[in-house]
Amino acid sequence: MKMIINTELCQGHNRCYALAPDLVEIDDLGYASHKGDGTVPPGREEAAQLAADNCPEEAITIIAD
Amino acid sequence: MANTEPVEDWCTDYDIFDPGYIRDPFPIWDQLRGECPIAHSDRWSGSWLPTRYSDIHAIAHDPGTFSSDEITVAPLEGGPADGVKAPPITSDPPEHTWARRLILPAFAPRAVEAYRDYTVALCGELIDGFIDRGRADAASEYAQQIPPRVIAHLLGVPPEMSDEFTEWVRGVLELGLTDPEIRMKYRAILMDFLWAQVNDRKANPRDDLITRLLQSEVDGEPVPDTHVVGTCNLILIAGIDTTWSSIGAALWHLAQHPEDRARLVAEPELIPVAVEELLRAYSPVTMARVVTTDTEVGGCPMKQGDRVLMSFPAANRDPEVFPDADKVIIDRARNRHVAFGVGIHRCAGSNLARMEMQIALESWLERIPDFRLADPDSVTWAGGQVRGPRECEVVFT
Numbered sequence: 341m342k343m344i345i346n347t348e349l350c351q352g353h354n355r356c357y358a359l360a361p362d363l364v365e366i367d368d369l370g371y372a373s374h375k376g377d378g379t380v381p382p383g384r385e386e387a388a389q390l391a392a393d394n395c396p397e398e399a400i401t402i403i404a405d
Numbered sequence: 406m407a408n409t410e411p412v413e414d415w416c417t418d419y420d421i422f423d424p425g426y427i428r429d430p431f432p433i434w435d436q437l438r439g440e441c442p443i444a445h446s447d448r449w450s451g452s453w454l455p456t457r458y459s460d461i462h463a464i465a466h467d468p469g470t471f472s473s474d475e476i477t478v479a480p481l482e483g484g485p486a487d488g489v490k491a492p493p494i495t496s497d498p499p500e501h502t503w504a505r506r507l508i509l510p511a512f513a514p515r516a517v518e519a520y521r522d523y524t525v526a527l528c529g530e531l532i533d534g535f536i537d538r539g540r541a542d543a544a545s546e547y548a549q550q551i552p553p554r555v556i557a558h559l560l561g562v563p564p565e566m567s568d569e570f571t572e573w574v575r576g577v578l579e580l581g582l583t584d585p586e587i588r589m590k591y592r593a594i595l596m597d598f599l600w601a602q603v604n605d606r607k608a609n610p611r612d613d614l615i616t617r618l619l620q621s622e623v624d625g626e627p628v629p630d631t632h633v634v635g636t637c638n639l640i641l642i643a644g645i646d647t648t649w650s651s652i653g654a655a656l657w658h659l660a661q662h663p664e665d666r667a668r669l670v671a672e673p674e675l676i677p678v679a680v681e682e683l684l685r686a687y688s689p690v691t692m693a694r695v696v697t698t699d700t701e702v703g704g705c706p707m708k709q710g711d712r713v714l715m716s717f718p719a720a721n722r723d724p725e726v727f728p729d730a731d732k733v734i735i736d737r738a739r740n741r742h743v744a745f746g747v748g749i750h751r752c753a754g755s756n757l758a759r760m761e762m763q764i765a766l767e768s769w770l771e772r773i774p775d776f777r778l779a780d781p782d783s784v785t786w787a788g789g790q791v792r793g794p795r796e797c798e799v800v801f802t
Contacts, residue, residue: 393738
């Protein structure tokens with residue numbers, strides 16, 4: 341599974357960072373991007389899905405394997 | 406249409422200052438969502454009121470058509486005479502882009518962590534002040550005391566000023582909304598204060614936010630003083646009664662829901678999720694936009710110069726998006742709420758507000774796990790631009 345954040349759409353709500361801090365990088369302005377290539381480690385699929393489902397900008401896409 | 410006549414038809418003549426609407430707007434939004442769903446009123450300078458999540462989401466994402474040049478729900482005739490606005494909340498792109506970048510670093514998740522210990526200590530001291538009494542006003546003695554002190558701390562002004570901040574902000578944003586004289590009086594006080602602070606930092610730079618704003622550059626030029634004063638105006642006004650309204654509404658809810666209290670006391674790790682749900686259900690803030698060119702939203706024609714009220718609170722109660730939208734589900738896991746707005750004007754202070762809310766509830770529940778409203782009828786609410794309880798006496802049980 342991959343969790344991909346569209347940085348063009350991100351407005352820095354930080355909902356994803358609160359729900360899946362290990363999968364999200366936050367810059368100095370508070371905008372988010374996915375860590376690495378977005379690969380979700382085993383056991384973190386639910387956190388990634390929640391991050392996507394709570395983003396008010398719908399900026400997060402989950403790509404299933 | 407006079408502002409004071411009772412409302413007969415909410416679809417065509419709503420009144421955002423109607424006492425019944427302020428106390429309990431939820432059934433009115435449900436009615437409008439079903440019947441209109443974009444209402445109109447000539448009261449308070451005239452405006453449209455969309456009530457569906459999808460319409461509000463779409464408007465928020467079209468800042469070219471819906472300008473933030475005038476964001477108050479009941480604007481002053483001609484606007485402020487002193488030329489000071491509140492950037493970036495009152496800005497459109499391209500000014501908005503650099504004005505927002507200027508303040509975002511101060512409110513990023515890591516940056517607001519610096520205020521955590523201060524907020525924990527502050528909440529503890531406030532509770533010390535009333536816990537032995539067995540009762541307290543959760544709004545005026547607790548919720549209302551937290552944000553002005555955190556903001557004073559952040560701006561680098563003495564915490565003793567916080568009671569005055571509270572009075573000024575209520576003067577501008579609450580009591581002054583329907584009374585231009587009060588609004589202008591408190592705005593003048595606020596402006597004098599901010600100009601004095603800015604002039605002081607220019608003479609004596611310090612390690613604080615006002616100094617950093619003054620030292621910032623945009624395109625190689627220093628940021629104008631008027632802009633810095635405007636941004637401080639925004640931080641002060643936007644960071645105070647919004648957050649206290651959310652904390653107060655959360656405690657008002659918990660006072661009436663022992664099952665939610667018990668759950669949060671037993672599982673404090675659930676508090677951040679609960680905070681999101683309480684933000685959704687009792688969102689405090691409505692902003693306005695001005696239509697820049699004739700357009701249409703959800704089949705409703707709007708003309709250039711029309712004003713639109715962005716009722717994020719109504720959007721957050723839309724059953725199309727939130728199952729059981731009218732119920733607080735304290736562990737609601739999927740919650741794409743827009744209490745802090747959405748799009749380019751997402752509340753810049755949202756990370757700080759969340760931190761304050763989480764600590765305020767954690768601290769309260771740790772020491773006062775059981776409490777109830779002293780008298781449900783004695784709770785008073787403010788509304789219009791920012792909705793929240795102003796008096797909310799609770800008894801510890």
